[in-house]
Amino acid sequence: MDAIDQSILRALQSDSSRSIAELAEIVGASTSSCHRRIKSLESAGFIAGYSAVLDPQRLGLKLHAFVEITLESQSRGAMESFEKAVCGFDDILECHLTTGQADYILRLAAHDLEQFDRVHRECLSLLPGVSAMRSSFAIRTIKQWRGYPTG
Amino acid sequence: MDAIDQSILRALQSDSSRSIAELAEIVGASTSSCHRRIKSLESAGFIAGYSAVLDPQRLGLKLHAFVEITLESQSRGAMESFEKAVCGFDDILECHLTTGQADYILRLAAHDLEQFDRVHRECLSLLPGVSAMRSSFAIRTIKQWRGYPTG
DNA sequence: ATCGATTGATCGATGGCGTCCATAATTTCC
DNA sequence: GGAAATTATGGACGCCATCGATCAATCGAT
Incomplete structure (x- = not known):
């Protein structure tokens, strides 16, 4: 885990669709070295997988909520x-x-208030043993999660 | 956006490293159709990008915290x-x-309590205009975020 | 029935991926 | 300190997946 590995992880977190050649140029290594490093980062478990990042807005998920829940017992x-x-x-x-304060923190996404209400009725209110529930809606996202710091 | 598109999005969210042939088999379409659909989902903005999923545990980030912050003004x-x-x-x-209750919700990751203390001193306590701060640590993750629901 | 959109199959070309080997660098042991 | 052993590096090459295009067939709506 040297500086180049960290640089690779950072680059792959922000965009994993780059070719190894591009990546190699970014991190300052040869393509073969870069390739080997990626494979070893994968098999060492640092890279758990690859995933497409969807745009929640585009999917119509305009409502993000955090719900703190306290159980009765x-x-x-x-x-x-x-x-x-x-x-x-x-x-x-x-x-x-x-x-x-609370026991659990949940995070929800919904299309709009109407659907959130449905989720609330058909899902949150069905959770067993809940004594208190406190919801907060995200009005605006200041900083979007885009991967972990690599060191 | 039909059932096959949703299926493609679901599959790509959980693993974007699959070949188009594999993907086509999963969603039940031909490779060419699958290829076309992916491209159009990308250009329509449903797919914002591709990213490597890192394992925070393996990176040593064993501490996850939620911090609610209220400003003075x-x-x-x-x-x-x-x-x-x-x-x-x-x-x-x-x-x-x-x-x-609060104005902002933050989410932090740290290696351990010691580093969290450092983050607290060198980062949280430097944020301007804070009147109250309430931290919760994640003891255990019940459900990990692995993409948005697609339908 | 007709028109438009979508599908699935095929092909060719490009380019990325993975493997190989020779060399360079680092570690280990005497 | 020097030689051996181990490991990492960089360049080259073959294979295969991706990608764009084409075309006939199918589906769906008007």
Whole structure:
């Protein structure tokens, strides 16, 4: 994991459709060296995979929401059934068990308020064992997630 | 945007390294049709790009944090200088202006508590105009973000 | 029935990917 | 310090996937 590897990771995070030749020029290495480094970064597990980045706006997902959820009970059973239910809903993009006020933080995407209301009724309100729920909508994205810092 | 396009988007979100032939088989279309559809999804803006998915654990980023921030003033100037400062820090992965209790929600990644403390001192505490800050750490990820729902 | 759009098959050309080998650099051991 | 061993590097080449184009067939709507 030297500077060139980090540079490769950074470049691949921002655009993985580049050819190895382009990449090699960017990071300042030969194509074969670059190729080998990529393969070893893959097999070492630094690169988990490759993915297309979709535009949520273009998909009509104009509403992003964060929901903090507190459970009535932190018993193992309550948590497990809550988590299982969460995983079953496609509209819940993300879910983390957290420290702090709430127990869980969810992240949702929806087309509009109307659909969010539907998600709320058909999904959030069906989650078991919830005692409190606090939603925040994203009004504007200041900084978009575009990969992890590489060091 | 029919069922096949949605299927292509889903497949490309989960793994964009597949060949067109593989993809065509998955979605049940011919290679040429699949190729055409991908190109048109790209030029229509549904696909914003392609990216390597890194493993944060493997990069040593074992700590994920959500930070809610309330500003002292919601004046235009205060918000602009806050947002500008946020964009300058690599450790802040994401930042959204939100409705609800707080004004902003940030998302951070760090190697460990020690580094988070450093980020806290050298980054969070330098953000201008902050009146309150509430951090939550992700203890465990229940559901990992792996792309948007397509339909 | 007709027109337009989409499909699937095929082909050719380009260019990227992966492998090879010889060389250079680094480490290891005496 | 020097030689051997191991590893990393860079250039070259063959194979294959991608890409754009073409064309007949099919589907769908008016």
